[in-house]
Amino acid sequence: MRALVVDHSEAGPVRFADVDEPFPSAGEALVEIRHIALNFGELNYVDQWPAGAVHGHDAAGVVVRAASDGSGPPAGTRVAVGMAPHAWAQRMAVSPASLATVPEGVELADAAAPGIAGVTALRVLRTRSLLARSVLITGASGGVGRFAVQLAALAGARVTALVGSPERAAGLRELGAGQVLTDLSGSAGAGAGEQFDLVLDTVGGPLAARAWSLLAQGGTLHLVGYSSGQETLFPPGALFGFGAPRSIATYGDMTPTGGELADLLGLMAAGRLSAPVGLRGRWQDVDEAVRVLLARKVHGKVVLDVT
Numbered sequence: 001m002r003a004l005v006v007d008h009s010e011a012g013p014v015r016f017a018d019v020d021e022p023f024p025s026a027g028e029a030l031v032e033i034r035h036i037a038l039n040f041g042e043l044n045y046v047d048q049w050p051a052g053a054v055h056g057h058d059a060a061g062v063v064v065r066a067a068s069d070g071s072g073p074p075a076g077t078r079v080a081v082g083m084a085p086h087a088w089a090q091r092m093a094v095s096p097a098s099l100a101t102v103p104e105g106v107e108l109a110d111a112a113a114p115g116i117a118g119v120t121a122l123r124v125l126r127t128r129s130l131l132a133r134s135v136l137i138t139g140a141s142g143g144v145g146r147f148a149v150q151l152a153a154l155a156g157a158r159v160t161a162l163v164g165s166p167e168r169a170a171g172l173r174e175l176g177a178g179q180v181l182t183d184l185s186g187s188a189g190a191g192a193g194e195q196f197d198l199v200l201d202t203v204g205g206p207l208a209a210r211a212w213s214l215l216a217q218g219g220t221l222h223l224v225g226y227s228s229g230q231e232t233l234f235p236p237g238a239l240f241g242f243g244a245p246r247s248i249a250t251y252g253d254m255t256p257t258g259g260e261l262a263d264l265l266g267l268m269a270a271g272r273l274s275a276p277v278g279l280r281g282r283w284q285d286v287d288e289a290v291r292v293l294l295a296r297k298v299h300g301k302v303v304l305d306v307t
Helices: 040-044 115-125 143-154 206-213 258-269 283-294
Strands: 002-006 014-018 029-038 058-065 078-081 091-094 099-101 134-138 158-162 179-181 196-201 215-223 247-250 277-282 301-305
Touching (some): 014 283, 029 283, 099 258, 115 196, 134 206, 283 301
Parallel strands (some): 215 247
Antiparallel strands (some): 029 058, 029 301, 078 099
8 A cells, every 4th residue: 555654865754655554453443544634743853753664643534444352433434543653544553542533514634634733732721721811822823723722712711822924823813812923022022911821832942931931820831842943041040930830841642532532523513613724635745745834834734635
Protein backbone atom coordinates (compact mmCIF):
# COMPACT_ATOMS: atom_id res chain seq x y z
CA MET A 1 0.00 0.00 0.00
CA ARG A 2 1.00 3.64 -0.33
CA ALA A 3 1.97 5.77 2.64
CA LEU A 4 3.76 8.96 3.56
CA VAL A 5 6.99 8.09 5.34
CA VAL A 6 9.58 10.17 7.19
CA ASP A 7 12.31 11.55 4.93
CA HIS A 8 15.36 13.16 6.57
CA SER A 9 16.85 14.32 3.26
CA GLU A 10 16.56 17.82 1.84
CA ALA A 11 13.58 16.60 -0.18
CA GLY A 12 11.66 15.80 3.06
CA PRO A 13 10.10 15.93 5.55
CA VAL A 14 7.90 13.19 4.03
CA ARG A 15 7.76 11.21 0.81
CA PHE A 16 5.53 8.56 -0.70
CA ALA A 17 6.61 4.93 -0.43
CA ASP A 18 5.18 1.44 -0.81
CA VAL A 19 4.97 -0.16 2.62
CA ASP A 20 3.74 -3.45 4.05
CA GLU A 21 0.08 -3.87 4.85
CA PRO A 22 -0.69 -3.53 8.58
CA PHE A 23 -1.56 -6.68 10.53
CA PRO A 24 -3.88 -5.74 13.43
CA SER A 25 -3.48 -7.44 16.79
CA ALA A 26 -6.53 -8.82 18.58
CA GLY A 27 -7.08 -5.42 20.20
CA GLU A 28 -6.76 -3.35 17.03
CA ALA A 29 -9.15 -2.39 14.25
CA LEU A 30 -8.18 -2.10 10.59
CA VAL A 31 -9.20 1.29 9.23
CA GLU A 32 -9.26 2.39 5.60
CA ILE A 33 -8.04 5.98 5.66
CA ARG A 34 -9.99 8.50 3.58
CA HIS A 35 -8.50 11.78 4.86
CA ILE A 36 -5.34 12.78 6.75
CA ALA A 37 -4.66 15.96 8.71
CA LEU A 38 -1.24 17.60 8.97
CA ASN A 39 0.19 19.25 12.09
CA PHE A 40 3.01 21.79 12.26
CA GLY A 41 4.90 19.95 14.99
CA GLU A 42 5.10 16.50 13.41
CA LEU A 43 6.48 18.07 10.21
CA ASN A 44 8.74 20.76 11.66
CA TYR A 45 10.35 18.33 14.13
CA VAL A 46 10.46 15.32 11.83
CA ASP A 47 13.99 14.47 13.02
CA GLN A 48 12.36 13.03 16.16
CA TRP A 49 10.97 10.11 14.12
CA PRO A 50 13.00 7.38 12.37
CA ALA A 51 13.57 7.67 8.63
CA GLY A 52 11.25 5.47 6.59
CA ALA A 53 8.58 5.16 9.28
CA VAL A 54 4.97 5.76 8.27
CA HIS A 55 4.31 9.23 9.64
CA GLY A 56 1.31 11.15 10.93
CA HIS A 57 -1.15 10.90 13.80
CA ASP A 58 -4.50 12.34 12.66
CA ALA A 59 -6.90 10.91 10.09
CA ALA A 60 -10.46 9.81 9.38
CA GLY A 61 -11.79 6.77 7.58
CA VAL A 62 -13.94 3.66 7.78
CA VAL A 63 -13.44 0.49 9.83
CA VAL A 64 -12.96 -2.40 7.41
CA ARG A 65 -12.23 -5.02 10.09
CA ALA A 66 -13.25 -4.69 13.71
CA ALA A 67 -10.88 -5.68 16.52
CA SER A 68 -11.10 -9.46 16.90
CA ASP A 69 -11.37 -9.21 20.69
CA GLY A 70 -14.76 -7.52 20.29
CA SER A 71 -13.66 -4.09 21.42
CA GLY A 72 -14.29 -0.94 19.44
CA PRO A 73 -16.65 -0.09 16.59
CA PRO A 74 -17.90 -2.64 14.04
CA ALA A 75 -16.91 -2.80 10.38
CA GLY A 76 -18.46 -0.03 8.31
CA THR A 77 -18.27 2.59 11.08
CA ARG A 78 -16.97 6.03 10.14
CA VAL A 79 -14.21 6.95 12.60
CA ALA A 80 -11.78 9.72 13.45
CA VAL A 81 -8.22 8.91 14.53
CA GLY A 82 -6.23 11.11 16.86
CA MET A 83 -2.69 10.97 18.27
CA ALA A 84 -2.21 7.47 16.85
CA PRO A 85 1.07 6.58 15.07
CA HIS A 86 1.33 5.63 11.39
CA ALA A 87 -1.90 7.36 10.31
CA TRP A 88 -0.76 8.71 6.93
CA ALA A 89 -1.34 5.55 4.95
CA GLN A 90 -4.09 3.94 2.93
CA ARG A 91 -4.80 1.60 5.84
CA MET A 92 -3.77 1.48 9.48
CA ALA A 93 -4.10 -0.82 12.48
CA VAL A 94 -5.23 1.20 15.50
CA SER A 95 -6.44 0.65 19.05
CA PRO A 96 -10.12 1.51 19.57
CA ALA A 97 -8.95 3.76 22.42
CA SER A 98 -7.63 6.17 19.77
CA LEU A 99 -10.84 6.10 17.70
CA ALA A 100 -14.10 8.02 17.89
CA THR A 101 -17.24 7.33 15.90
CA VAL A 102 -18.10 10.20 13.55
CA PRO A 103 -21.71 11.31 14.16
CA GLU A 104 -24.24 11.85 11.40
CA GLY A 105 -24.05 15.38 10.06
CA VAL A 106 -20.26 15.64 10.38
CA GLU A 107 -18.33 15.36 7.14
CA LEU A 108 -15.62 12.71 7.32
CA ALA A 109 -12.99 15.17 6.07
CA ASP A 110 -13.89 17.61 8.87
CA ALA A 111 -13.65 14.76 11.38
CA ALA A 112 -9.96 14.38 10.52
CA ALA A 113 -9.23 17.92 11.70
CA PRO A 114 -9.54 17.74 15.54
CA GLY A 115 -6.91 15.10 16.31
CA ILE A 116 -3.86 16.40 18.14
CA ALA A 117 -4.88 20.06 17.84
CA GLY A 118 -8.41 19.74 19.15
CA VAL A 119 -7.54 17.31 21.94
CA THR A 120 -4.62 19.49 23.08
CA ALA A 121 -6.87 22.54 23.32
CA LEU A 122 -9.62 20.60 25.10
CA ARG A 123 -7.32 19.00 27.67
CA VAL A 124 -5.67 22.29 28.60
CA LEU A 125 -8.93 24.23 28.85
CA ARG A 126 -10.51 21.54 31.00
CA THR A 127 -7.91 22.02 33.73
CA ARG A 128 -9.99 24.75 35.41
CA SER A 129 -13.34 26.50 35.28
CA LEU A 130 -13.28 29.23 32.62
CA LEU A 131 -16.63 30.90 33.28
CA ALA A 132 -16.01 34.68 33.35
CA ARG A 133 -12.24 34.04 33.35
CA SER A 134 -9.74 35.81 31.13
CA VAL A 135 -7.89 33.50 28.71
CA LEU A 136 -5.01 34.31 26.36
CA ILE A 137 -4.28 32.03 23.41
CA THR A 138 -1.03 32.63 21.53
CA GLY A 139 -0.48 31.41 18.00
CA ALA A 140 -4.26 31.59 17.75
CA SER A 141 -4.38 31.30 13.97
CA GLY A 142 -3.06 27.73 13.96
CA GLY A 143 -4.92 24.48 14.46
CA VAL A 144 -4.61 24.34 18.26
CA GLY A 145 -5.34 28.06 18.50
CA ARG A 146 -8.53 28.02 16.46
CA PHE A 147 -9.93 25.10 18.42
CA ALA A 148 -8.89 26.75 21.70
CA VAL A 149 -10.58 30.07 20.85
CA GLN A 150 -13.86 28.29 20.18
CA LEU A 151 -13.72 26.00 23.21
CA ALA A 152 -12.74 28.77 25.62
CA ALA A 153 -15.59 30.95 24.35
CA LEU A 154 -18.02 28.03 24.71
CA ALA A 155 -16.89 27.66 28.34
CA GLY A 156 -17.75 31.30 29.04
CA ALA A 157 -14.25 32.79 29.02
CA ARG A 158 -13.19 36.24 27.89
CA VAL A 159 -10.89 35.24 25.05
CA THR A 160 -7.89 37.18 23.78
CA ALA A 161 -6.27 35.77 20.63
CA LEU A 162 -2.68 36.66 19.78
CA VAL A 163 -1.45 36.25 16.19
CA GLY A 164 1.75 37.06 14.34
CA SER A 165 0.27 39.51 11.82
CA PRO A 166 -3.03 41.23 10.99
CA GLU A 167 -3.50 38.84 8.06
CA ARG A 168 -3.58 35.86 10.40
CA ALA A 169 -6.38 37.37 12.48
CA ALA A 170 -9.03 36.50 9.88
CA GLY A 171 -12.07 34.75 11.34
CA LEU A 172 -10.96 34.68 14.98
CA ARG A 173 -13.59 37.11 16.24
CA GLU A 174 -16.26 35.03 14.53
CA LEU A 175 -14.93 31.98 16.39
CA GLY A 176 -15.34 33.71 19.76
CA ALA A 177 -12.31 35.93 20.41
CA GLY A 178 -13.27 39.13 22.23
CA GLN A 179 -10.07 40.83 21.13
CA VAL A 180 -7.37 39.91 18.63
CA LEU A 181 -3.83 41.24 19.14
CA THR A 182 -0.59 41.13 17.21
CA ASP A 183 1.57 42.31 20.15
CA LEU A 184 1.60 41.95 23.94
CA SER A 185 3.95 44.83 24.67
CA GLY A 186 3.15 48.43 25.57
CA SER A 187 -0.03 50.17 24.51
CA ALA A 188 -0.44 47.79 21.58
CA GLY A 189 -0.67 44.84 23.93
CA ALA A 190 -3.29 43.57 26.31
CA GLY A 191 -4.14 46.92 27.81
CA ALA A 192 -3.20 48.64 31.02
CA GLY A 193 -3.52 46.39 34.04
CA GLU A 194 -5.06 43.45 32.16
CA GLN A 195 -4.10 40.02 33.44
CA PHE A 196 -4.98 36.51 32.34
CA ASP A 197 -6.18 33.59 34.45
CA LEU A 198 -4.98 31.06 31.90
CA VAL A 199 -2.57 31.28 28.98
CA LEU A 200 -2.38 28.58 26.32
CA ASP A 201 0.94 29.22 24.59
CA THR A 202 1.94 27.50 21.36
CA VAL A 203 4.82 29.86 20.50
CA GLY A 204 7.37 29.82 23.32
CA GLY A 205 10.47 32.03 23.30
CA PRO A 206 10.30 35.66 24.49
CA LEU A 207 6.53 35.62 24.04
CA ALA A 208 6.14 33.01 26.78
CA ALA A 209 8.09 35.21 29.21
CA ARG A 210 5.92 38.20 28.31
CA ALA A 211 2.76 36.15 28.79
CA TRP A 212 4.02 35.06 32.23
CA SER A 213 4.32 38.72 33.24
CA LEU A 214 0.62 39.18 32.39
CA LEU A 215 -0.55 36.17 34.39
CA ALA A 216 -2.99 36.86 37.23
CA GLN A 217 -2.51 35.53 40.75
CA GLY A 218 -3.42 31.86 40.79
CA GLY A 219 -3.13 31.69 37.01
CA THR A 220 -1.40 29.07 34.88
CA LEU A 221 0.75 29.35 31.76
CA HIS A 222 0.33 26.15 29.73
CA LEU A 223 3.20 25.48 27.33
CA VAL A 224 1.88 23.35 24.47
CA GLY A 225 4.32 24.27 21.70
CA TYR A 226 7.47 26.18 20.79
CA SER A 227 6.94 27.21 17.17
CA SER A 228 9.23 30.25 17.58
CA GLY A 229 12.23 27.98 18.12
CA GLN A 230 13.65 30.59 20.49
CA GLU A 231 14.81 30.39 24.10
CA THR A 232 12.54 31.60 26.88
CA LEU A 233 14.52 33.83 29.26
CA PHE A 234 12.99 35.31 32.40
CA PRO A 235 14.33 38.59 33.83
CA PRO A 236 15.68 38.56 37.40
CA GLY A 237 12.82 38.38 39.86
CA ALA A 238 10.21 37.46 37.24
CA LEU A 239 9.52 34.10 38.88
CA PHE A 240 9.10 35.57 42.37
CA GLY A 241 5.82 36.99 43.62
CA PHE A 242 3.33 37.35 46.44
CA GLY A 243 -0.29 36.27 46.50
CA ALA A 244 -1.85 33.09 45.13
CA PRO A 245 0.85 31.03 43.39
CA ARG A 246 1.15 31.18 39.63
CA SER A 247 2.34 28.12 37.74
CA ILE A 248 3.88 26.96 34.48
CA ALA A 249 2.56 23.66 33.13
CA THR A 250 4.15 21.61 30.37
CA TYR A 251 2.14 19.49 27.98
CA GLY A 252 3.18 16.07 26.79
CA ASP A 253 0.05 13.96 27.25
CA MET A 254 -0.03 11.16 24.68
CA THR A 255 -2.67 9.03 26.40
CA PRO A 256 -5.52 7.66 24.22
CA THR A 257 -7.73 10.36 22.77
CA GLY A 258 -10.93 8.52 21.83
CA GLY A 259 -13.02 10.08 24.60
CA GLU A 260 -11.98 13.66 23.85
CA LEU A 261 -12.37 13.13 20.11
CA ALA A 262 -15.93 11.93 20.72
CA ASP A 263 -16.64 15.06 22.77
CA LEU A 264 -15.26 17.33 20.04
CA LEU A 265 -17.18 15.54 17.29
CA GLY A 266 -20.33 15.78 19.38
CA LEU A 267 -19.91 19.55 19.58
CA MET A 268 -19.36 19.64 15.82
CA ALA A 269 -22.52 17.61 15.19
CA ALA A 270 -24.47 20.02 17.41
CA GLY A 271 -23.19 23.00 15.42
CA ARG A 272 -21.31 24.43 18.39
CA LEU A 273 -17.78 23.80 17.10
CA SER A 274 -16.43 24.20 13.59
CA ALA A 275 -13.53 22.37 11.98
CA PRO A 276 -10.88 25.04 11.24
CA VAL A 277 -9.74 23.59 7.90
CA GLY A 278 -7.60 26.24 6.24
CA LEU A 279 -6.49 24.07 3.32
CA ARG A 280 -8.14 21.07 1.70
CA GLY A 281 -6.50 19.11 -1.10
CA ARG A 282 -5.26 15.72 -2.32
CA TRP A 283 -2.48 13.84 -0.61
CA GLN A 284 -0.64 13.74 -3.94
CA ASP A 285 -0.06 17.46 -3.36
CA VAL A 286 1.44 16.95 0.08
CA ASP A 287 4.71 18.74 -0.77
CA GLU A 288 2.91 22.02 -1.46
CA ALA A 289 0.69 21.54 1.59
CA VAL A 290 3.75 21.06 3.81
CA ARG A 291 5.41 24.13 2.31
CA VAL A 292 2.53 26.50 3.03
CA LEU A 293 1.91 24.99 6.48
CA LEU A 294 5.53 25.45 7.59
CA ALA A 295 5.52 28.96 6.07
CA ARG A 296 2.55 29.81 8.32
CA LYS A 297 0.31 30.58 5.36
CA VAL A 298 -2.52 28.31 6.50
CA HIS A 299 -5.21 29.50 8.91
CA GLY A 300 -6.06 26.34 10.85
CA LYS A 301 -5.58 22.73 9.78
CA VAL A 302 -4.54 21.08 6.52
CA VAL A 303 -6.74 18.13 5.48
CA LEU A 304 -5.78 15.99 2.48
CA ASP A 305 -7.93 13.38 0.72
CA VAL A 306 -6.38 9.94 0.38
CA THR A 307 -7.01 8.74 -3.18
